[in-house]
Amino acid sequence: MDSQYSGIANINGEMCSLLEAKIPLSDRGFLFGHSIFETLLVKNGKIVSWDYHFERMLFSCQEAFIKSPNKELLLEWAQNTVNENIKKSGFINKKTQLRIIISGGNSFDLSIKKDQQILPKSNVIIICRNVAGPSQENYLIGIKLKCMPDLRAPALVNIKSCSYLYNLISLENAKKNSFDDALFYNSKNVITESTTANFIWFDENFKVMSHAFQGNCLAGITLTRLITGLEKAKIVFDWNELNRTNIASVMGCAIISSIRGIVPVRQIDEYKFDTHTHNKFFEKLSQALQSEES
Known part of the structure; x- marks a missing residue:
């Protein structure tokens, strides 16, 4: 394998090295953020x-x-890209990230439709x-989250938009304060999600909870898989709200996303x-999620 190998790109069906991939300057995702992923x-x-x-x-x-x-x-394009990545890297990696971006096409006009x-x-x-996924240290020790107001456009919450500017700003401001990520809260002081992942917590009875998706946070597919896995493992799950004034009442919490899986949180x-203390329970949560990774 080439030591400089970084990955594979597939642009409209044409395969190339990730480092050599190009899109036209007229791409609407590049010009206006008119894209989803x-x-x-x-x-x-x-x-x-x-x-x-x-x-x-x-x-x-x-x-x-x-x-x-x-x-x-x-x-077909996605699977071909995965296969080409395996071929070029020389092995089948345990975890691989596949990102699919769909942009609005090519146009310098702000209006979308030609007619x-x-x-x-x-x-x-x-x-x-x-x-590689999260480091073993992140998983055993946990990460630190800084609460920040959710000032994202409400209309984009349910859309997997490439417009991540406020998320990036929040993430960098959290890191400036020695935290690993930002945790959003809404106008009612209720915690919703982090900049890149859904948020879950559990109480003293080990009931797992998360904020409902509708209009508040992105409908996480990995969280949906976890819920199914929890049901099979006979671990109780419920939709709920967590006000930042009540964080101290939580026994444990974590962020959850497709590539990282479940990452415990050690501080908010x-x-x-x-x-x-709750390492064994976090392991049970991970096992419940992995049981649905098919």
Whole structure:
């Protein structure tokens, strides 16, 4: 394997090295942020939860006035990109990140449609690269989260939009204060999600909870898989609200996303959690999630 190998890109069906990939300057995603994306886990060479991701992708495309790609063709392109990544890297990585970006096509005009009926042809950009996931230290010790007001556009919360500017600003401000990530709270002081992941917590009875998706945080596919796994493992789950004034009442919490899986949280603002005491329960949560990774 080339020591400089970084991954594979597939642009509208054409494969190339990730470092050599190019898009036109007229791409609407580049010009206006007119694009949506999905990040999928590829486990041992197999794409996880394709149907769920494609369904959310369709919703995002419809809401963003982007022409959605053909499901079968997109799956073929995605799998070809995964296979090419395995070929170029020389091995099947345990965890691989597959990012699919659908942009509104090519146009320097702010208006989307050329006429009143037809959406322009979209651009499909697929990136596949090997990743390590969270470090063992992150998993055993936990990460630190800084609470910040959620000032993102409410209309974009349910859309997997590439417009991540406020998330990036919040993440960097959290790091400036020696935290690992930012944790958003809404106008009612209720915690919703982090900049890149859903948020879960559990009480003294080990009931797992998370904030409801609708209008508050992105409908996380990995969290949905976890809920199914928890039911099979006979661990209680419930939708709930966590006010930042009540953080001290929480026994433990974590963030959850496709690539990182479940990462325990050891601190939110000044509140600290004993991740070591509940390490076995975090392991049960991870096992419940992994049981649904098919």
